[in-house]
Amino acid sequence: MIRIDGSKGEGGGQVLRTSLALSLVTGTPFQVVNIRAGRSKPGLLRQHLTAVKAAAAVGDAELEGAELHSKELTFRPRSLKCGEYHFAVGTAGSATLVLQTVLPALLSASGPSTLVLEGGTHNPAAPPFDFLAKAYLPLVRRMGPVVEATLDRPGFFPAGGGKFRVSVQPAPLKPLHLLERGNVVRRQATAMFSQVPFDVAKRELETVGRRLGWSEAERRVEELKRAPGPGNVLSLEVESEHVTEVFTAFGERGVRAEDVAAAAAEEARVYLEAGVPVGEHLCDQLMLLLALARGGSFRTLPLDGHAQTQIETFAHFLDVKVAVHEVSTQARDVQIKG
Template sequence: MFKLNQDNMLQIDGSFGEGGGSIVRISSGLACLKKIPIEINNIRFNRKNPGLRLQHLVGINTLAKLTGGSTNSLDVGSTFVKFNPGSEWNTNLNVHIRTAGNIGMLSQTIYNALYLAPPQKYQIHVNGGGTYGTHAAGTSYLSNVIFPIFKNLGYSVNIDVIKHGFYPKGGGKALITIIPSSSFYKNLNLEERGELEEINGHIHVENSLKKPKVAERILSSILQNIKPNLTRSNEIQITTNYHNSLSVGVGVDIWCKYSSGAILGIGTTLGKRGVSSEKVGIIAANKLNFLLESSETVDEYASDQILPLLFVAKGPSKFVIRKKTMHFLTNLELLKGFFKRNFIIKNVENGYFVHIL
């Protein structure tokens, strides 16, 4: 899985674990953090379309610009990457994404690289790309679940969405702003949720769906299908939003805040052609009901994304997850190649207790 070659370059097998693009995003970011060159082969080896997708390619090229680093010749479909991060830290970049390459995934590549960068403001101006698309968290989920968790740990990350973009044409526009800690990062201690304080959400819909009131119908369906014994109506604040965009699209994000400081989301729910607004609302409500009935303190979509920062933080972290996703397990194994940290995962009622030592 990992091997140092004669040039002290860390070689990574991109087909291990879930074998997807997150291996590229995490390892290329951590290469910048650790200031070590890497090689990744067999990228997305078992996927229907192996090799780099557009967002992975844009991400690696952005890191090369960010640090003054270098890569081998790359294109969409490349299954081998050689990346040597530089020692510069450029604080202002412009990035263009053709079609609907995901802006959130790009941000993940960048924020994993900047944990230990000089403590100054880094801004990446993104033109093009998607804010909502398949197999990726929507920007509202990132902004209201992942980034607040980061902020509590001492890491400031923000995506200011100027224009939303949906699959397949994208056309989004955003400003990513990142400020690393000037001292150290806090550990995460969330063994219990505490009391539910509020439920918030955003429903984002392309403008052509305004006349049939798609957003309003989704919201009505969500409210009708939340189990009444799990919450009180005055705790729920979900907004409906319509946007001009190049492609028709629907994205739903809902998150819950607890007295312990825990913030959990249901993961982004997308609308699809042929699926009614009411059905989209039912899907989102069922996810919310499932989350409210669980005892997890970090949701399954955040558990893998927060791991790198918890490994960077000096103190031990403790939290509860409902299940060990393949992304979570893959990221744990990947982090072992970059950090000398131990961890314990114990079975608990309806989930797993994670202790990073």
């Protein structure tokens, strides 16, 4: 039984989600203590508990400690099962994080799977649906499996109520090497809003134009009429020859639209100036895929705490070596060998 201290590294839910994913793939039971000890509300919240139960369903697992606010969990997978699944967070908690918990296992299952996920689809501190569909899943497909995602309706914090569907055709993961971005072929800034003034989206896009020099043709407004509650998200999509990256910022009550846009624009600017193909958030997810493929490499920005936490969690479950080399002050090469 592997024992993991959830307070190590970034101290959030990532240790739990990655451990669940790797436990399913390897069939290795584990116990995690001090769950989310680094957060203001430690222990399992609704979205984390949904991820745990989703992993248990996919892996026919035995559970101990799977309760709200629990700080310890024991997870014993028995057999990996493909099939049709429906997971609902029940709050505005991130449904995309639930998907990223079970998807690595379903990529190697014995047959295809379909999933319906409900909850938050566009959440701060979680990958929004647009990131999954445009940045992450295209790389999954390049590695072998065929995964498609369709958004039925968006769900913003605090109302939630979003819904999306995912189809998975499993295949062995092939190593991927992504060291060059290539030329930027398309840029698109999209200010999405639901039940908030149009002026908010307009000001966000004007700020993107000023800060990044993106033309009017590269900026668009999208009103989301199917969302159950109010919300606003600014998405900056950078499509290059070899990869697409997506940067997002979320409108909040009391935060100026210009400040929301400035945060997303700054993240995109740093990425573009560094000349790397893989951004900060995609780094964590791609690293997990390459670890499961037992090989690959990519160039990215200097690693943050989330990436370091991923590397430390891999060591519990996988015999892979992760090497990080400094290319410049703005770039790092990550190499994974199994």
